[in-house]
Amino acid sequence: MTVSLPTGIGASVVGRRSSPHLRLVPQPEGLLQIHTAPFRGSFSTVLSQALRTAGLGSRVLVSQFLKGGVDQGLAASPWLCGRLRWLRPAVPACLAEPAAEHNAEVSAAVRDIWTFSRELLLDATVDLMVLDELGLAVELGYLELAEVLEVLEQRPAQMDVILTGPAIGPELMAMADQVTQLRRGL
Numbered sequence: 001m002t003v004s005l006p007t008g009i010g011a012s013v014v015g016r017r018s019s020p021h022l023r024l025v026p027q028p029e030g031l032l033q034i035h036t037a038p039f040r041g042s043f044s045t046v047l048s049q050a051l052r053t054a055g056l057g058s059r060v061l062v063s064q065f066l067k068g069g070v071d072q073g074l075a076a077s078p079w080l081c082g083r084l085r086w087l088r089p090a091v092p093a094c095l096a097e098p099a100a101e102h103n104a105e106v107s108a109a110v111r112d113i114w115t116f117s118r119e120l121l122l123d124a125t126v127d128l129m130v131l132d133e134l135g136l137a138v139e140l141g142y143l144e145l146a147e148v149l150e151v152l153e154q155r156p157a158q159m160d161v162i163l164t165g166p167a168i169g170p171e172l173m174a175m176a177d178q179v180t181q182l183r184r185g186l
Helices: 043-055 104-122 134-139 145-153 170-175
Strands: 032-036 060-064 084-087 128-132 160-165 178-181
Touching (some): 032 043, 043 060, 043 160, 104 128, 104 145, 134 145
Parallel strands (some): 032 178, 060 084, 060 128, 128 160
16 A cells, blocks of 8 residues: 655655754753842852853853952952853952942942843853842842843843842842742751
8 A cells, every 4th residue: 555645745855865854952941040048158059059060061150249358350250160250349358238338449349240240141151150149239239120130031041040149139039930948947
C-alpha cells in the first residue's frame, strides 16, 4: 500500500538529504529572585551560588551597593573564578545611614556601581547578576526606585538577577519570580 501526501506537504524534504529542519527550541528564561531577611546576612548563600555559576563557565557580576571598607570601586574590583566580577563602592566603610548624611563622593561611589551594573544588565553582558542590598540602597536614598524598577523591567528575558538584603520594597517583591525569606529559628 502506498500513501501519498497532499500537494505541498513534505515536498520540500523529499529528495534532499541535508535540508535544514525547523526546530522549535525553547529559549532559556531568566528569573528575578529575591533573597531577603529581616537582618543583614542573606548574601552568603547567594555568593556561593554565584561562585558555582562562574566556575561552570557563566559570566557573573556581583554588585554590593553599601559594602565598603576595602576602597574598591570600579577600577579595583577583583575577579573570581575568572568569570565573576565583584564590585563594591570606593568608600572607606560600610554604609548604613541615609545618603543625605554623607558627602557627594559617597553617593557618587554608590551611583557608579549602579550605573555600571545597569549597563551590563541592559546589554545582557552577564548571565547572572547579583545586586546586594539594592532595596536598602533605594530606601536610604542612594538610588531612585523608579529607575531601578524601569531597568529591572527592561532586563533581557534570559538573564538571571538576584536581589539580596533586608529591605526589599513591595514594588520589587511584586516583580520577583521567586522569593526566599530567611528567618531565625525560635
